[in-house]
Amino acid sequence: xxxxxxxxxxxxxxxxxxxxxxxxxxxxxxxxxxxxxxxxxxxxxxxxxxxxxxxxxxxxxxxxxxxxxxxxxxxxxxxxxxxxxxxxxxxxxxxxxxxxxxxxxxxxxxxxxxxxxxxxxxxxxxxxxxxxxxxxxxxxxxxxxxxxxxxxxxxxxxxxxxxxxxxxxxxxxxxxxxxxxxxxxxxxxxxxxxxxxxxxxxxxxxxxxxxxxxxxxxxxxxxxxxxxxxxxxxxxxxxxxxxxxxxxxxxxxxxxxxxxxxxxxxxxxxxxxxxxxxxxxxxxxxxxxxxxxxxxxxxxxxxxxxxxxxxxxxxxxxxxxxxxxxxxxxxxxxxxxxxxxxxxxxxxxxxxxxxxxxxxxxxxxxxxxxxxxxxxxxxxxxxxxxxxxxxxxxxxxxxxxxxxxxxxxxxxxxxxxxxxxxxxxxxxxxxxxxxxxxxxxxxxxxxxxxxxxxxx
Amino acid sequence: xxxxxxxxxxxxxxxxxxxxxxxxxxxxxxxxxxxxxxxxxxxxxxxxxxxxxxxxxxxxxxxxxxxxxxxxxxxxxxxxxxxxxxxxxxxxxxxxxxxxxxxxxxxxxxxxxxxxxxxxxxxxxxxxxxxxxxxxxxxxxxxxxxxxxxxxxxxxxxxxxxxxxxxxxxxxxxxxxxxxxxxxxxxxxxxxxxxxxxxxxxxxxxxxxxxxxxxxxxxxxxxxxxxxxxxxxxxxxxxxxxxxxxxxxxxxxxxxxxxxxxxxxxxxxxxxxxxxxxxxxxxxxxxxxxxxxxxxxxxxxxxxxxxxxxxxxxxxxxxxxxxxxxxxxxxxxxxxxxxxxxxxxxxxxxxxxxxxxxxxxxxxxxxxxx
Numbered sequence: 001x002x003x004x005x006x007x008x009x010x011x012x013x014x015x016x017x018x019x020x021x022x023x024x025x026x027x028x029x030x031x032x033x034x035x036x037x038x039x040x041x042x043x044x045x046x047x048x049x050x051x052x053x054x055x056x057x058x059x060x061x062x063x064x065x066x067x068x069x070x071x072x073x074x075x076x077x078x079x080x081x082x083x084x085x086x087x088x089x090x091x092x093x094x095x096x097x098x099x100x101x102x103x104x105x106x107x108x109x110x111x112x113x114x115x116x117x118x119x120x121x122x123x124x125x126x127x128x129x130x131x132x133x134x135x136x137x138x139x140x141x142x143x144x145x146x147x148x149x150x151x152x153x154x155x156x157x158x159x160x161x162x163x164x165x166x167x168x169x170x171x172x173x174x175x176x177x178x179x180x181x182x183x184x185x186x187x188x189x190x191x192x193x194x195x196x197x198x199x200x201x202x203x204x205x206x207x208x209x210x211x212x213x214x215x216x217x218x219x220x221x222x223x224x225x226x227x228x229x230x231x232x233x234x235x236x237x238x239x240x241x242x243x244x245x246x247x248x249x250x251x252x253x254x255x256x257x258x259x260x261x262x263x264x265x266x267x268x269x270x271x272x273x274x275x276x277x278x279x280x281x282x283x284x285x286x287x288x289x290x291x292x293x294x295x296x297x298x299x300x301x302x303x304x305x306x307x308x309x310x311x312x313x314x315x316x317x318x319x320x321x322x323x324x325x326x327x328x329x330x331x332x333x334x335x336x337x338x339x340x341x342x343x344x345x346x347x348x349x350x351x352x353x354x355x356x357x358x359x360x361x362x363x364x365x366x367x368x369x370x371x372x373x374x375x376x377x378x379x380x381x382x383x384x385x386x387x388x389x390x391x392x393x394x395x396x397x398x399x400x401x402x403x404x405x406x407x408x409x410x411x412x413x414x415x416x417x418x419x420x421x422x423x424x425x426x427x428x429x430x431x432x433x434x435x436x437x438x439x440x441x442x443x444x445x446x447x448x449x450x451x452x453x454x455x456x
Numbered sequence: 457x458x459x460x461x462x463x464x465x466x467x468x469x470x471x472x473x474x475x476x477x478x479x480x481x482x483x484x485x486x487x488x489x490x491x492x493x494x495x496x497x498x499x500x501x502x503x504x505x506x507x508x509x510x511x512x513x514x515x516x517x518x519x520x521x522x523x524x525x526x527x528x529x530x531x532x533x534x535x536x537x538x539x540x541x542x543x544x545x546x547x548x549x550x551x552x553x554x555x556x557x558x559x560x561x562x563x564x565x566x567x568x569x570x571x572x573x574x575x576x577x578x579x580x581x582x583x584x585x586x587x588x589x590x591x592x593x594x595x596x597x598x599x600x601x602x603x604x605x606x607x608x609x610x611x612x613x614x615x616x617x618x619x620x621x622x623x624x625x626x627x628x629x630x631x632x633x634x635x636x637x638x639x640x641x642x643x644x645x646x647x648x649x650x651x652x653x654x655x656x657x658x659x660x661x662x663x664x665x666x667x668x669x670x671x672x673x674x675x676x677x678x679x680x681x682x683x684x685x686x687x688x689x690x691x692x693x694x695x696x697x698x699x700x701x702x703x704x705x706x707x708x709x710x711x712x713x714x715x716x717x718x719x720x721x722x723x724x725x726x727x728x729x730x731x732x733x734x735x736x737x738x739x740x741x742x743x744x745x746x747x748x749x750x751x752x753x754x755x756x757x758x759x760x761x762x763x764x765x766x767x768x769x770x771x772x773x774x775x776x777x778x779x780x781x782x783x784x785x786x787x788x789x790x791x792x793x794x795x796x797x798x799x800x801x802x803x804x805x806x807x808x809x810x811x812x813x814x815x816x817x818x819x820x821x822x823x824x825x826x
Binding site for chain 1: 677678679680688689691692693695696697698699700701702703704705706707708709711712732733734736737740741744779780784786787790791792793794795796799
């Protein structure tokens with residue numbers, strides 16, 4: 001096993017430079033100091049209405065950390081704590097800078113946590129991004145952060161490829177300081193970039209896995225290699241990673257999943273997965289006669305994009321489109337459910353777009369096979385048993401763009417929450433299509449070992 | 457024989473309601489029940505009959521026309537059945553006096569197996585009316601003259617019941633929702649209820665419970681109507697801590713939900729129900745998490761009908777432009793868009809029905825087929 005330093009939620013894992021405990025301790029100390037400072041400031045300004053809110057948020061974030069911590073192995077620093085520290089900073093920044101920076105969706109008053117919201121407080125909170133560019137952040141990363149936070153780049157594969165591409169630029173523009181070597185120093189240069197991306201949106205499992213791989217490569221650079229050669233070779237490694245683990249993997253998955261589509265099939269899919277899209281288009285290319293039911297739902301309504309690409313070609317696939325509540329009425333005619341994934345946990349649970357679990361559940365009760373397309377680089381060492389333990393909330397500014405009728409605005413006692421993911425229990429899944437073959441969810445944990453371990 | 461409603465005005469009001477039902481200008485079980493009742497009242501007021509069979513035939517004819525106009529609105533047929541039941545009750549009371557009341561214990565299964573107990577109340581008021589003769593050769597209208605006033609009273613009772621149905625369903629709300637009032641920690645301990653769409657009955661039920669209990673409600677938006685927004689606004693305005701979520705998140709949130717409370721469109725004799733689409737998924741997700749599912753519905757939604765193939769019978773389609781509007785013009789041409797109205801929820805997915813006065817009001821077996 002390639003000792004995962006942070007066992008449970010790998011998506012956040014890359015957020016901290018694992019190789020630099022000293023640096024990490026320092027940033028934690030800094031953060032604690034900052035929190036103390038804020039708390040002191042709040043104590044001083046007790047009279048003002050927004051202040052007690054923030055302090056309660058701070059307190060409650062501590063509470064969440066302890067409860068979350070129980071579930072985890074001894075993590076050096078819990079990600080949620082980090083996220084919350086960022087959140088507090090963010091909300092503080094937004095109160096002060098709201099007027100000067102008219103960012104979309106930030107025109108509402110700072111988010112006040114009603115007490116009921118506390119049960120959701122551990123979800124990744126939508127954060128104002130672009131307000132806090134601290135330190136030496138590469139312009140490509142700042143740009144990417146904005147694209148992430150606006151959901152312009154969305155989806156596990158797209159985000160991972162975009163991040164790695166941006167890292168290539170960062171690496172090319174990097175010069176090693178005179179007193180250090182690239183293998184020691186580059187990671188300390190990259191970690192604030194990663195932190196910035198995470199502040200835009202919580203990290204995906206794919207990004208975490210790719211960053212871990214990148215770190216491994218960086219630490220393996222020979223100190224005698226000329227800097228430019230080392231950078232070239234790193235960029236090549238990144239290109240290879242994208243090619244081998246994503247592009248080629250998708251091609252293999254296309255072929256394997258395509259074999260499962262027969263003439264006359266009715267394939268049901270949910271939202272939009274780039275792999276599923278390729279599988280369907282490829283099968284159509286091969287001349288198979290099948291139809292597709294695209295089920296869609298808020299918050300993102302990504303199914304429309306899939307629908308467009310499936311029907312735009314010279315010979316469009318016959319498609320039916322419906323929203324999630326319509327599913328039971330349509331399921332009787334479906335021969336296979338084909339969905340993508342954000343991540344796959346070692347217990348076989350699929351972490352994917354919210355709604356996937358219900359699709360799989362209903363398919364299971366109707367005895368329709370559920371096939372998940374997932375590259376092996378999305379595998380995670382952790383175990384997850386409940387979609388509530390970790391999730392991400394889509395900011396209102398993004399959901400509003402997607403809906404015709406106006407979403408209601410949060411008011412007293414009323415909050416609008418848009419969880420982005422849910423967890424499909426392995427029992428609902430018939431098979432997972434990976435580039436190493438079709439496997440039942442119960443065998444997921446054996447894949448990293450079968451791959452010779454080093455690659456996860 | 458005088459079997460047709462003579463009055464053109466009454467006839468017209470039946471036609472108007474039938475076409476409104478057909479065009480879905482009136483939807484929802486309570487609205488249709490109310491309208492049906494008003495039309496029946498008008499029909500009875502105008503009808504000419506000289507014996508019970510004639511009156512029943514008139515009402516049944518009206519009922520059949522309304523039911524045929526929109527077979528999915530079961531409360532129309534239920535209302536007609538109930539009125540017929542009242543007519544017989546009043547007739548028996550007026551001609552033969554009070555019947556022997558049957559034992560009062562009652563359940564849905566007995567409702568299916570044995571029919572229903574005779575009503576024992578509302579009889580007194582007609583006792584004073586004295587003799588009532590069918591087919592009086594001297595004065596054919598005397599029967600109608602004698603019966604009509606008590607029928608009007610009976611219909612008023614049914615109207616009152618529809619008016620008060622929410623109160624009666626909500627009466628026991630606090631027994632079904634709990635909260636922990638340990639002061640500081642109550643935020644974490646209080647119950648979390650999940651509901652979906654906009655059901656007046658559920659709304660009133662939850663508001664009634666909110667007077668005495670402290671709890672949170674998660675409302676699923678329920679695409680494509682997004683009626684959940686209305687529900688969420690209403691609940692939050694009466695001080696209930698409310699979260700509006702998209703339908704997609706129901707499964708993810710279910711592990712924190714203590715109870716699922718749904719509304720019904722119609723409750724069938726086998727214990728299953730038709731409800732707004734999305735209900736089946738919520739109920740199935742609840743079952744997957746062993747979360748209880750409670751359905752709140754007025755008695756007028758209970759119908760004596762059922763069959764084995766409700767999954768297919770549930771299909772009833774709404775306007776596809778709510779799902780994919782013309783702003784996606786290029787897509788609209790190329791794809792099929794479906795927008796089913798109702799789900800059939802199997803009885804095994806439902807833990808309990810909360811309704812009003814099941815004991816008192818029911819129908820007669822012979823009216824099951826109108």
